[in-house]
Amino acid sequence: MPLTTQDVNRFEAARPRLEAIAYRLLGSASEAEDVVQETFLRWQAADVARVEVPEAWLTKVLTNLCLNQLTSARARRETYVGQWLPEPLLEGDPMLGPAEAAEQRESVSYAVLTLMERLSPHERAVYVLREAFGHPHRDIAAILDISEAACQQLLHRARKHLADGRARTEIDAAAARRVVEEFLAAARSGRTEPLVRLLTADAVSIGDGGGKVPARAKAFEGAVAVARFMRGLFRPAPAKRALVGGTAEIYATTANGGPAVVAVVDGRVVGVMCLEVTADGIAAFRNQVNPDKLRRATGVWAGADHGEPAFVAF
Numbered sequence: 001m002p003l004t005t006q007d008v009n010r011f012e013a014a015r016p017r018l019e020a021i022a023y024r025l026l027g028s029a030s031e032a033e034d035v036v037q038e039t040f041l042r043w044q045a046a047d048v049a050r051v052e053v054p055e056a057w058l059t060k061v062l063t064n065l066c067l068n069q070l071t072s073a074r075a076r077r078e079t080y081v082g083q084w085l086p087e088p089l090l091e092g093d094p095m096l097g098p099a100e101a102a103e104q105r106e107s108v109s110y111a112v113l114t115l116m117e118r119l120s121p122h123e124r125a126v127y128v129l130r131e132a133f134g135h136p137h138r139d140i141a142a143i144l145d146i147s148e149a150a151c152q153q154l155l156h157r158a159r160k161h162l163a164d165g166r167a168r169t170e171i172d173a174a175a176a177r178r179v180v181e182e183f184l185a186a187a188r189s190g191r192t193e194p195l196v197r198l199l200t201a202d203a204v205s206i207g208d209g210g211g212k213v214p215a216r217a218k219a220f221e222g223a224v225a226v227a228r229f230m231r232g233l234f235r236p237a238p239a240k241r242a243l244v245g246g247t248a249e250i251y252a253t254t255a256n257g258g259p260a261v262v263a264v265v266d267g268r269v270v271g272v273m274c275l276e277v278t279a280d281g282i283a284a285f286r287n288q289v290n291p292d293k294l295r296r297a298t299g300v301w302a303g304a305d306h307g308e309p310a311f312v313a314f
Contacts, residue, residue, distance in 0.1 A: 007048050011040055014055060017133075018062050020097025020108075024128045025066040026073070027086035027113050029095055029296045035065045059135075060143045063125055067144075070121040081211030083219070085286055086113040087293040088272040090262070090300045091254040098132070099257060107132035110256040110274035110286055115165040119158050126151055127158035176259040176277040180252045183275070183282060184261065184310045187234040195227035200281040205229055210290030213243070226285065240314040244270045249309035255297075262301070263313070269297040 003011075015036060022032035039062045051057045077084050088110060089096050098104045106112055107128060116124050122144060129135040129143070141151040171179075179198065186194035203226045209215030220229045234250070241247060246265040253262050255274050263271040272294065276284035288294065 003044055003048065007043075010054055011043050011058070014058050016094055017097065018058060019095050021059070021128060021133060022062060022066055023089070023095050023097070024107055024113070024116075024132055025063070025124060026069055027116070028293070029087045029089060029093075030292075031069060031073075032095065035062060035069060038065055056139065056143075059129075063129070063143050067121045067125060070124065081209075082215050082217045083206050083208050084117070085206065085208035085288050085293075086110065086256075088255045088260070088274060088288050088297060090260075090269075090272070090297050090304075092304055093296070093300045095296075096257065103131040104133075105257045108256055109258050110260075111165075111258070111276045111284065112162060113256065114286060115162050118161050118165070120154075122146075123154050123158040123161070126154040127162070130155055171277060171279050173259075176275075177252065179277050179282060180259045180261065180275060181310070183230075184250065184252060187230050188311055188313075190231060190235060192224070192227045192231055195230055196223045198282055199223040199226055200278065200283045203281070203283055203285075205285040205287065207287040208290050208293070210292060212291055213289045215287070215289055230285070234313050236314055244314065247312055248314045250311050250313050251306055251309050253306065262297075264301065264309075267298070267302060269294045269301050272297060 018036045018039060019032050022035045023029055026032055026035065039058060042061050043058065046057075048054070089108075096108055099108070116127070119127065125144060126140055129140045130137070135143075137148045137151045137155075141148045144151065146154075183195070183198050186198060201223050202221070203223050205220040205226045207215035220226045244263070244265050245268075248263040248265050248270060251262045251264065253260050255262070255272050259275045259277055261273040261275070262269060263273075270291075271287060271289045274286045274288070275282055276286070
């Protein structure tokens, strides 16, 4: 039977939540949109009058589609050019989903999304559904067709894997913003020493160009190496202007709920740098410059007021 207006409205009401789940599971906004659309097609083909709890039915279908996607994504990423990083979401993007609880904010942070690549598809699904969306183990077990005990074990393993990669305590948003502003001032100075002072001794910088924009395949490691890279990154040069198609405006902003630096050329986002700021300093820079992963960011950026840039680079 064709869907009624009520059936369509019920799905549309669930869409923001489904997109938020899919993004956390896949680390890609474009893939999340595709999976949600496929979920709608399954909803359209189902005998929805016999679906007792539509939200549970939709979550189960979506999650299993994402699990299939994660399995094939692992194979694709083996041939990905350079480092693979998630697609960043800028402040105000509805796909970020709920952010009231600490667990909800953490599950969408850029650092955790990157670390979630360590998890098996089922570990990732249990972690997202439990930590970010508060599903009881009973419901998650039904979604994944496993026992509650297995579900609890998967969550335990997921938390351990993520904790192993996040040993330091982060600082509050206001303090992190001050550190970002200090970083931009130091980067603009053209000197290495002020940058080194802001970094942890074991700081790293990772870039994802997807083979379309130059990005070093191997991460920069250590405060001095990272500081030298950042000093050179913000140094003006005609080659950089030619690469990005103009003069880049640099903004301090927020991406995935955490501190970020955004480079914009003529309204087009050409780079998003997500900073992992801890009590000891900046521990990591994760730099997304793959244009395929910045289209959504450009759209969100165009719909918001960002004030004046911190400076104009390149």
